[in-house]
Every structure is written in structure tokens, then in C-alpha cells.
Amino acid sequence: MIDVAAVARRFVSDVWNAGHEESAHELVAQECPGLGGTGPAAVLAWHRDRRAAFPDLRYKLVDVVATGDRVALRWRAAGTQAGQFGPVPPTGQVVSYSGATFLRFDAAGRIVDVWSVNELFQLLQQLGVEMLPPLTDAGA
Numbered sequence: 001m002i003d004v005a006a007v008a009r010r011f012v013s014d015v016w017n018a019g020h021e022e023s024a025h026e027l028v029a030q031e032c033p034g035l036g037g038t039g040p041a042a043v044l045a046w047h048r049d050r051r052a053a054f055p056d057l058r059y060k061l062v063d064v065v066a067t068g069d070r071v072a073l074r075w076r077a078a079g080t081q082a083g084q085f086g087p088v089p090p091t092g093q094v095v096s097y098s099g100a101t102f103l104r105f106d107a108a109g110r111i112v113d114v115w116s117v118n119e120l121f122q123l124l125q126q127l128g129v130e131m132l133p134p135l136t137d138a139g140a
Helices: 004-017 021-027 040-053 120-126
Strands: 058-067 070-080 094-105 111-118
Touching (some): 004 070, 021 040, 094 120
Antiparallel strands (some): 058 070
16 A cells, blocks of 8 residues: 555655656656646646745645545745746745645555645735725725
8 A cells, every 4th residue: 555645745845845846747647637737747837836936935744644545734835935926026025824735646646636725815915915805886
């Protein structure tokens, strides 16, 4: 039986933190959804996009829970915004935020599904983005 928790830790260590793209080709299945497609290249596209905005971004695993073919990761991330992040131009601001990622594995121990949630609102606030509620007819 494959230790999916160990594979998930390697995914974070090698791909998320070290930027070893060749590891994604070993760990991610062709059917895994990513940015604009599927497979390792699409998963890497998301990481390249995030790295372009935060080149020194590092993830620290807080909790790893595995059962069967699934792993849940709770993590903290920190990095400096040195590139464009969505509509936000580079600020030089150091940010720290949390999230959770859920992975599903195939029988060979490759990642076939990645689903993440993270505190983007918190991250945008740290970058100085002002978010106002929309105006309503009563507030106009």
C-alpha cells in the first residue's frame, strides 16, 4: 500500500517549496485538473503563476490527515509580493496566510485531484487592497 501522506508531503516539499517541476511529473496524474487544463503541466501552471507574484513563497504544513486514497493538508504560507498578483501590482509586501488542500490519489499513488481553499481576502488586505461592499439602491 502506498503511503499517500508521504507523497503529499513530498508534493509540498518538492513542488510547492523547492520548485522541482520534475517531481510534479512523477506525482501528478494526467487527469488531475489544473490551471487551464489537466495533468502535471496544468498543475505547474498554477504554481508558476503564484511564484511569479511571490518568488520566495514557502509553505509550512500544520496538519496532515490521511485516510484511504485521500489526504487533507492544513498549511501556512508566507512570501514577498515581487510580481503582479491578479490586478495588484508588485508591492514588496510580505504576506502570510493559511489554507487547506485536499488531495485524492489513484492506485499508483499519483495525485488525481487537488482542491484548495485559502484566505485570499486576508492576503489581499495585507497587500493594501481596499474592498468595499457594493452600493445598493438604499445606500446610493
